[in-house]
Amino acid sequence: MKLLLHICCAPCANRPIASLQEQGHDVTGFWYNPNIHPFTEYRSRRNTVRDYLQEIGLPLIEQNDYGLRPFVREVAADIPGRCVKCYEMRLFRTAQVAREQGFDGFTSSLFISPYQKHELMAEVAQRAADTCGVAFYYQDFRPLFRAGQEFAREHGFYMQKYCGCVFSEEERYLKASKILP
16 A cells, blocks of 8 residues: 555654555655644754655655644634644645545554544544545554654654643643642
């Protein structure tokens, strides 16, 4: 299957890429993450993805939009419920690009994270697939999470401390300072 893999970061993408290739899929990476802020964080993650995919010879399609304003506009009305909007932005765009560029299907490295809302992501991805007329290839990559993190450390990847959105970063600091329960 010719798959477009939405990539959130290299630490999360390395084991899904390996797994999909081992299964015989023809994988192309897709970078589109308007949720990642600030710009220095966005650039660090993007550049690590670029370097890794170049190293392994995997094609990368970039929609290189630092999307602070569009992201904030999408989530501002419901900050606590922001994750669904974030998933919709990224997965619908991935499905559109997959359809436009002739891929058989799409998936995302987000499905490796034990910290993401897995079932919600799968539901959003299936809606995107139905809307765009391209297959959503589902695989639960979570069992590969620890191996992916180890691989990333061994290879000196930039390792982020939060999902990418500025609100998640805020929550991380508030919890560390014990302001939040």
